[in-house]
Amino acid sequence: MNENPKKIVLAYSGGLDTSVILPWLKDRYPGVKLVAFAAELGQGDELSGIEKKAYASGADEVVVADLRQEFAEQYCFPMIRAHAVYETDYLLGTSIARPLIAKAQVEAAHKTGADAVGHGATGKGNDQVRFELTYKALDPKLKIVSPWKDHKFLDDGLTDRETAIEYAQKHNIPIDQSTKKIYSRDRNLWHISHEGAEIEDPANEPNWENCLVMSVPVEQAPDKAEVVEVGFEHGNPVSVNGKKLPGHELIATLNEVGGQHAVGTTVLTENRLVGMKSRGVYETPGGTILYEAHKALEQLCMERDLYHYKLQLAHKYAEIVYNGQWFHPLREAMQAFIDQSNRVVSGNVKVKLYKGRALAIAATSDTSLYDLDLASFAMKDYDVTAARGFIDLFGLPMQVRGLKQGNPDTAK
Numbered sequence: 001m002n003e004n005p006k007k008i009v010l011a012y013s014g015g016l017d018t019s020v021i022l023p024w025l026k027d028r029y030p031g032v033k034l035v036a037f038a039a040e041l042g043q044g045d046e047l048s049g050i051e052k053k054a055y056a057s058g059a060d061e062v063v064v065a066d067l068r069q070e071f072a073e074q075y076c077f078p079m080i081r082a083h084a085v086y087e088t089d090y091l092l093g094t095s096i097a098r099p100l101i102a103k104a105q106v107e108a109a110h111k112t113g114a115d116a117v118g119h120g121a122t123g124k125g126n127d128q129v130r131f132e133l134t135y136k137a138l139d140p141k142l143k144i145v146s147p148w149k150d151h152k153f154l155d156d157g158l159t160d161r162e163t164a165i166e167y168a169q170k171h172n173i174p175i176d177q178s179t180k181k182i183y184s185r186d187r188n189l190w191h192i193s194h195e196g197a198e199i200e201d202p203a204n205e206p207n208w209e210n211c212l213v214m215s216v217p218v219e220q221a222p223d224k225a226e227v228v229e230v231g232f233e234h235g236n237p238v239s240v241n242g243k244k245l246p247g248h249e250l251i252a253t254l255n256e257v258g259g260q261h262a263v264g265t266t267v268l269t270e271n272r273l274v275g276m277k278s279r280g281v282y283e284t285p286g287g288t289i290l291y292e293a294h295k296a297l298e299q300l301c302m303e304r305d306l307y308h309y310k311l312q313l314a315h316k317y318a319e320i321v322y323n324g325q326w327f328h329p330l331r332e333a334m335q336a337f338i339d340q341s342n343r344v345v346s347g348n349v350k351v352k353l354y355k356g357r358a359l360a361i362a363a364t365s366d367t368s369l370y371d372l373d374l375a376s377f378a379m380k381d382y383d384v385t386a387a388r389g390f391i392d393l394f395g396l397p398m399q400v401r402g403l404k405q406g407n408p409d410t411a412k
Contacts, residue, residue, distance in 0.1 A: 004029050005116035005143045009109045011101055011131065012036035012059070014050045015185075017120035019173050020164045021147050022058035024156070025118070028147075033060045037108050039101045040066040042189025042248060057173050063108050067100055068189055072247030073236075075100050075326075076190050076287070078335055080294050081235040081342045083310075084318035089268045091284045091291065092321050093191025098127055099326035102134035109142055118145030126273050130324030137327040161196070183211065189251050191264075191284040199281055202269055206281050214259045214283040218356040221262040225354035227361070228257055230293040232349070235342030237290050251286045258285025261353035273323050289358050293349035296360035301344045301367045310341050 008025060012018045022034055036054035040047055051062045075096050086092055105117045117135050121127035128146060135144055147153040157163055161182055168175045184195045194211050198204045208217040231239035238244055240253050258264055264285035272278055298307060313334055320331045347365025351358050373381060401407075 005032060005114075005145060007033040007035065007112065007114040008116040008118050008143075008145050009035040009037050009063075009105050009112065009114045010059075010118045010145075011105055011120065012038050012050075012054055012062075013120070014038065014046065014053050015120075016161060016164055016168065016175050017122075017148070019053070019057050019175055020158065020168050021118070021120050022054070023171055023173060024147060024153065024158070024167075025145070026058050028150075028153075033114075034058060035061040035063060035108065035112050035114060037101075037105050038062070038064045039097075039104055040064060040068060041071050041097055041100075042068050042252065043187040046187060053174055061112060063112070065104050065108070067104060068248035069246055071097065071100055071189055072251050076251065077236050077247060078338075079317075079321060080237065080287075080290055081345075082317045082335070082338045083291065083294060083298070083314045084321055085291070085314070086318040086322045087268065087270055089266045090270060090282060090322075091191065091264075091287045092318065093188060093282065093284055093287070094127070094186045094193055095130065095322045095324070096190065096326075097186075097188045098130035098324060099134045102131045103138060103327075106135060106138045106142065109139070114142075116143035116145050118147070121146065121148065123149040124272075124274060124276070125278075126322070126324065129273055130326075133324045134327060185213075187213070189248055189255075190287050191282055193283075194281040195278065199267075199279055202279050206267060211281055212265065212283060214255055215262050215265050215285055216260065218262040218265070221355050222260065225352050226257065226261060227350050227352050228254070228289065229348055229350045230254075230290065231347070232294065232297055233346050235294065235298075235339070235345040237293070251290075254286030254289045256285075258289050258353060258358065259283070261285075261358075262356040263353050263358045264288030265356065289351050289353070292358045292360050293351050293363075294345070296349045296363045297345050297347050297365060298342075300363050300370055301347065301365050302341060303369065306341055310338065313338065 010018060010021065022036065025032060025034055036059035038047060038050050047064065050064065054062045079092060079096055084092060109117055119128065119131040121131060128149065132144055132146070135142055158167055161184070165175065182196050186193045192213050199206050199211070229241050230237055237250055240250055245253060264283060264287060266282050268282060269277055269279045302310070317331065317334055320328060325331055344367040346367055347363060349360050350362040352361045
């Protein structure tokens, strides 16, 4: 495995890091062939002219794969069914995309005859783990090239984004960044994240005017609320306002309406897998609407003990996704349980959008467990006297303890 790679499939975004890496790899491995692999995941116009840019930066081949529908339906939707949220705020937009990109890289390596795959993630971030765990899971024989962790990369003076910009300018590599304003952004269909610049210091409020891309600042959101209706089948979103849509179009539709109302913007100081804390701004307008709607439908349709246990699993599931273990057998086994639980989660939910808030205001389902007669204060068809025996038995252990041991909080 110490032999130099002959052909590398590099995860290429057209951003600063991977644009610099392409020519650097040519110098590092004389004669190596480079395949720039770009995944279309719904990042807007960021892929515009990416083939030309990749060739100009040193690529021998360019592969652009449209993965939007697969991303939505095979990655985002299972995560919705799990209702996974990392550290109460992060809807895992970057985390969930990396395994798909890495999987597609491995497939591209097989098709192009490459013996290595590579990425531009730094040695301090989470993405290095997400990419490399997927490579290892899907084809352990492929060499892994990660220049930010290569000492020679550092020896060449490439230690941060500022020095990378200088390297790009020196080698006439086309980039959009400057040393005056540096946001590190990752955008896809599900979200956009922002790090760096003033965001990096937790003492600073983010510069919303410069930062936000998918959403408006909450101060600029309309003064009138809007209601959107989302339809679900077995835990999967299938329609918006009665119109059935493929997954990627459904998310894009909700991104647009949610962004107009400043929905789904959060500031999070998170615990990275590699040990340090980092601070970022996340915009997930469509995902926030879908999570709110899905939650309302689960509450309506799912049996109590099943729902409570699933809530416990959601926390672990989120950690697994965050840590890049999408292809881990534990995630796959948990998914089977989650999908079974979501068989009954079908129906329609109305979500009100107003000034940054998405609130489920109404839900209907043919599989609802809600019984209006039982839930009302009327005593029809409900034997209230049964409650006495239930409480006696349910509270018996606490009663015995009080009689035999007393309660340390009330003991004199």
